[in-house]
Amino acid sequence: MNTYEFFNRYFGRHLVEQQGKPYEATARALTASHRLASGRKSRLSSGWAIVKPQGATMQLRLAASGINYDNRTRTQAFAFELEHWAQTPTLFMVFDKKPLSIAHLFVTVDLRAVRICTPAGVQTFNYKQNPSELSPHYHRLLFKKGIKNAS
Amino acid sequence: MEKLIITATLATPFVTGGGYMTFDAILAGTLFDQIGDVDEAHAAIPIRRTAGLYHASAARFEVLDYSAIDFVANLRANHSLDPSLIAKKSDGRTLHKAIGMKRRRDFGAVMSTYSLVCADSISWFVEGDRSQIDSLISPIAFIGTRRASGFGEVSSWNIEEGTLDGLTGSNNEPLRPIPEVMFKGDKTTLRVDTGWKPAYWHPANRSICYAPEPLL
Numbered sequence: 001m002n003t004y005e006f007f008n009r010y011f012g013r014h015l016v017e018q019q020g021k022p023y024e025a026t027a028r029a030l031t032a033s034h035r036l037a038s039g040r041k042s043r044l045s046s047g048w049a050i051v052k053p054q055g056a057t058m059q060l061r062l063a064a065s066g067i068n069y070d071n072r073t074r075t076q077a078f079a080f081e082l083e084h085w086a087q088t089p090t091l092f093m094v095f096d097k098k099p100l101s102i103a104h105l106f107v108t109v110d111l112r113a114v115r116i117c118t119p120a121g122v123q124t125f126n127y128k129q130n131p132s133e134l135s136p137h138y139h140r141l142l143f144k145k146g147i148k149n150a151s
Numbered sequence: 152m153e154k155l156i157i158t159a160t161l162a163t164p165f166v167t168g169g170g171y172m173t174f175d176a177i178l179a180g181t182l183f184d185q186i187g188d189v190d191e192a193h194a195a196i197p198i199r200r201t202a203g204l205y206h207a208s209a210a211r212f213e214v215l216d217y218s219a220i221d222f223v224a225n226l227r228a229n230h231s232l233d234p235s236l237i238a239k240k241s242d243g244r245t246l247h248k249a250i251g252m253k254r255r256r257d258f259g260a261v262m263s264t265y266s267l268v269c270a271d272s273i274s275w276f277v278e279g280d281r282s283q284i285d286s287l288i289s290p291i292a293f294i295g296t297r298r299a300s301g302f303g304e305v306s307s308w309n310i311e312e313g314t315l316d317g318l319t320g321s322n323n324e325p326l327r328p329i330p331e332v333m334f335k336g337d338k339t340t341l342r343v344d345t346g347w348k349p350a351y352w353h354p355a356n357r358s359i360c361y362a363p364e365p366l367l
Contacts (some may be wrong), residue, residue, distance in 0.1 A: 081327070
């Protein structure tokens with residue numbers, strides 16, 4: 001199963017019709033407007049999502065069913081997931097005003113190459129190593145959060 | 152097909168946007184410049200191929216210095232884009248995506264961040280046709296991202312006899328991204344979601360692979 005089949009099976013199918021190639025359906029899910037729980041419509045333009053074979057969890061409250069909704073910040077949610085890593089493929093997504101491009105979607109399958117997918121690009125880092133000054137932003141952020149959670 | 156070690160001696164630092172810079176990707180780019188057709192260019196790569204997987208390793212180099220580097224590309228919608236190249240709506244005339252002239256995000260400057268790597272040389276393990284590879288790489292004067300801006304200047308190429316097939320190393324570690332189902336080596340090594348054959352940017356060519364450490 002490639003990245004887009006994974007995205008669609010565990011997340012995208014709750015948001016858009018699954019027509020065309022898998023990456024086309026993924027692009028539609030990431031760029032289309034979706035009905036919010038409040039009744040208004042919005043793109044995936046804030047918050048975060050974590051997608052696993054066990055299901056998808058996200059912060060932005062959509063009207064869609066089949067997704068878990070969670071109020072934690074992205075750092076709290078990602079750090080918890082990495083600290084309790086269950087060896088299952090996981091997609092970490094950050095949403096912002098600029099849509100998340102399908103080119104920036106990568107599944108994380110190994111803590112030695114965690115991939116945080118953001119609209120500005122994908123940040124790849126080894127979560128088992130301490131970050132350096134040049135490490136990606138999320139590596140430093142999640143490492144700090146992991147230390148805090150552990151203490 | 153021979154087992155080879157190919158080395159590029161660098162005169163300037165090179166720039167990378169991540170990925171693995173496999174040797175087949177470098178040849179694919181060169182061949183595309185010559186042929187102008189993606190499929191033909193990939194079919195002409197003179198490297199051994201097994202079920203679509205090229206026997207060519209990722210770039211291997213010793214980092215002397217490393218930093219992030221930003222580039223700003225200025226897109227001027229009025230004269231940077233040829234409207235005939237933009238997809239049309241079903242009427243065949245209206246542009247599929249209108250070019251906005253009011254908001255900077257529609258036509259302004261775009262900043263991208265890459266990694267700048269100082270290294271003396273880059274080498275690859277490859278199994279391929281020596282003479283064809285030699286004739287393809289001889290004219291390559293720059294490699295990597297932003298090569299048109301002077302980064303990644305190659306002062307010389309060297310091809311010598313090797314012992315590895317470009318897929319797995321002496322400890323059975325992967326030398327390049329290899330899809331899980333095709334990998335016969337050490338399965339405790341790193342797994343990563345990445346492109347495994349050219350065109351590496353194409354979403355359909357991604358898979359969970361056993362792979363070396365990604366480039367910086």
